Amino acid sequence: MSDMVELGSRIRKQRRLKKMSQSDLAGDDLSHSYISLLESGKRTPSEDVLRRIAVRLECEPAYLLECLAPDPSGSLEMELSYAEMSLADGAPQVALDAFVAVRERSGEEGPAEVRSAAGFGVARSLEALGRLEEALVEYERLRDGDTDGPGSVSDLAVVIALCRCYRELGDLAHAVELAESKLADLQRLGIAASVTAVELTSTLVGLYTERGDLHRAGYLASRAIEQAERLTDDRARGAAYWNASLVAHRAGRATDALAFVRRALALYAEGEDQRAMARLRNAYAVVLLDAETPDAVAAREQLTLAERELSRHGSTVDQAYCQTALARADLALDDSAGAADRARSALALLGTGHRLQTARTLLVLARAELRQGRPEQAREACERAALTLEASEATRQAGFAWAELAEIQQDAGDVPGSLEAYRESLRCLGYRSGGIPATATEPRGGTAAAG
Structure with a gap:
């Protein structure tokens, strides 16, 4: 019997002895599905999670912790892949549990790229759950700790996510300031247009449209389309046409809006x-x-x-x-x-x-x-x-x-x-x-x- 199967068996046995349901054991910080995966031996929890479970089961932590073996090579990457799939499949709570577990297991000394990916996953999962204030904290933490430079894909992706959350929360001024500042960084550094950079410009188009500044939005929408057409990525081109449709729609140009949105649909259909x-x-x-x-x-x-x-x-x-x-x-x-x-x-x-x-x-x-x-x-x-x-x-x-x-x-x-x-x-x-x-x-x- 593998260590994880043995661990799952011990958790299930103790839970039944305590006459607890999986939801009871999950509490407020874990999910029912996560406990189910633990008991079936399909999840590798962090030491901290196991200690919390031991407290709820009223058993010695060592009884569960002795089943934990040193992480096999590549296991964290596998856990990240599982979390990403859960998020893509519309299970943000399961994904959140998985990303948190990876972040805890990687610890302060773990690979920086794993911690960063797990943190980004935590933020996106919280956003998908509608917990925007918590998501903002996680995104801001990632931005403060960024080491890849102001033009990196990871940095831009975090800024775009921050703008998205601030927009939904109604703080348009801060979202615009954040996006404009990042766009100015890219221009100052002479960084060539990339897929994520075009998405940043498209995000800014949406923000100005929300504020009613259709002149600035229209200019940026045209620029985003020009940049996107020089790329081969359908996602970037689709985002540019999508937001151009938004500007035309708000300006009352229904014919243009329909043309742009149909173009975006055709591009996204390829992905x-x-x-x-x-x-x-x-x-x-x-x-x-x-x-x-x-x-x-x-x-x-x-x-x-x-x-x-x-x-x-x-x-x-x-x-x-x-x-x-x-x-x-x-x-x-x-x-x-x-x-x-x-x-x-x-x-x-x-x-x-x-x-x-x-x-x-x-x-x-x-x-x-x-x-x-x-x-x-x-x-x-x-x-x-x-x-x-x-x-x-x-x-x-x-x-x-x-x-x-x-x-x-x-x-x-x-x-x-x-x-x-x-x-x-x-x-x-x-x-x-x-x-x-x-x-x-x-x-x-x-x-x-x-x-």
């Missing part, structure tokens, strides 16, 4: 990133819903495919984006009750951290509530959305949220409230008086940036 493909289908559906002649049926078809893939490979925020878009499709197909249910489901998935997407989802919920004859609930949801957007410095989007509220209050017969909401809208859009210009159009519901 194996199912999560990215599903998120892109979601973006495509939003463009279809906001086209001059909306196609809600085609949008729902794309979203159904996306929903299926994201249930397996997506994070909670990915799934929430999809649920919000499905709610918009329901509204277009006159299913206001279904739309409200979808929007509430999205809000539950988002929790309290994802401020920008929460605001967009609240706007959809407001429309659904109004159509069901609940103007007060609609007003409350819309006002919450506008205030959330303003707090996130997405003032342009906040302006359109206030305008949405004005329409809702007007439909409900609240003329004074409607006028006040219009004034707030003008203020956010940078006007002291007068009407909203004819060119200031904003698709309702928004879409996810590719970065």
